Amino acid sequence: MVADLDTRVSVGSVELAHPVMTASGTSGHGAELASYFDLSSIGAVVVKSLSVMPWPGNPAPRLHPIEGGMINAVGLQGPGIERWFAESLPGLVASRAAVVVSIWGRTVEEFRDAAIAVAAGRSSRSGGGSIVAVEVNLSCPNLEGRRGIFAHDADVSAEVVRVCEVAGVPVWAKLSPNTDRLVEVAGAVSAAGAEAVTLINTVVGLVLDPESGRPVLGNGGGGVSGRVIHPMAVRAVSDVHSAMPDLPIVGVGGVVDAVSAADLLRAGARAVQVGTATFADPRASHRVAQDLDRWAIGRGIGRLADISPSPGR
Numbered sequence: 445m446v447a448d449l450d451t452r453v454s455v456g457s458v459e460l461a462h463p464v465m466t467a468s469g470t471s472g473h474g475a476e477l478a479s480y481f482d483l484s485s486i487g488a489v490v491v492k493s494l495s496v497m498p499w500p501g502n503p504a505p506r507l508h509p510i511e512g513g514m515i516n517a518v519g520l521q522g523p524g525i526e527r528w529f530a531e532s533l534p535g536l537v538a539s540r541a542a543v544v545v546s547i548w549g550r551t552v553e554e555f556r557d558a559a560i561a562v563a564a565g566r567s568s569r570s571g572g573g574s575i576v577a578v579e580v581n582l583s584c585p586n587l588e589g590r591r592g593i594f595a596h597d598a599d600v601s602a603e604v605v606r607v608c609e610v611a612g613v614p615v616w617a618k619l620s621p622n623t624d625r626l627v628e629v630a631g632a633v634s635a636a637g638a639e640a641v642t643l644i645n646t647v648v649g650l651v652l653d654p655e656s657g658r659p660v661l662g663n664g665g666g667g668v669s670g671r672v673i674h675p676m677a678v679r680a681v682s683d684v685h686s687a688m689p690d691l692p693i694v695g696v697g698g699v700v701d702a703v704s705a706a707d708l709l710r711a712g713a714r715a716v717q718v719g720t721a722t723f724a725d726p727r728a729s730h731r732v733a734q735d736l737d738r739w740a741i742g743r744g745i746g747r748l749a750d751i752s753p754s755p756g757r
């Protein structure tokens with residue numbers, strides 16, 4: 445942190461020490477990055493999406509580099525929420541990180557069970573107070589009645605947000621860019637009680653092996669991330685901010701430095717997350733945070749919160 449710069453921002457009722465966080469799925473389940481930098485120096489660590497049950501994820505290969513980013517189909521591998529509280533939260537608490545728990549489910553009921561498990565863990569485990577928010581990952585398939593991706597359906601997204609309130613911490617709804625209904629879905633989750641929306645998850649894609657002509661990933665298609673999706677993220681943030689200037693937004697997609705972070709903040713986000721850049725440099729979120737501090741000071745900005753447009757503007 446640089447002296448005389450106020451780095452604090454708020455996302456709804458959540459006060460963060462800095463607007464730069466990690467992005468879910470790109471910094472492990474717990475304090476894996478603590479050996480690279482002080483996790484309390486960034487706004488929050490957003491852990492990989494957890495379901496109520498352990499989940500094996502997709503067959504390998506799961507990641508493939510592309511020009512300007514990567515494509516992945518990790519498939520939400522995780523230990524389940526109860527084991528996460530026992531095995532991963534203690535390290536995060538020791539690192540003094542603010543923690544955002546990302547949760548997912550295959551049905552509305554499974555989202556509810558995940559939120560109940562978060563509430564139970566928070567009250568029964570020491571350090572549960574480090575959890576500042578739940579980020580509900582709506583970019584996964586809804587297995588009930590073949591209804592597609594949760595985040596592509598405003599009504600079912602709102603239903604998920606409502607049942608996740610039982611977690612007892614502010615709910616952020618993480619939305620998918622793979623729909624022309626993004627603004628409608630953002631409005632629905634906000635009306636259902638989400639304090640913020642996180643924009644965006646990965647962009648669907650398919651990469652074929654040049655020799656065999658077959659998909660490079662074990663799952664077939666996957667999600668594209670990194671620098672290459674940055675303009676889509678800026679557009680998503682801008683569209684939602686223009687439609688709902690008071691709705692707090694967390695921007696994510698292709699943040700690699702101060703300028704790409706500032707793009708999302710200027711488009712309407714209150715905070716940003718760093719994902720794919722962490723694979724090339726485990727210190728990426730810390731580096732972006734410091735770079736943003738210098739960028740702001742160089743422009744005579746005294747409060748990082750002032751980079752974002754004021755609510756209602």
Ligand SMILES: Cc1cc2nc3c(=O)[nH]c(=O)nc-3n(C[C@H](O)[C@H](O)[C@H](O)COP(=O)(O)O)c2cc1C
Nearest residue numbers: 467468469493516581644645669670697698719720
């Ligand atoms: C390998 C990998 C795993 C991911 N896992 C998750 C996940 O578990 N939950 C989630 O909400 N997003 C997940 N994401 C999406 C990121 O959090 C982020 O929204 C997306 O990658 C765009 O940001 P970026 O361009 O900075 O990577 C994952 C992304 C990658 C690359």
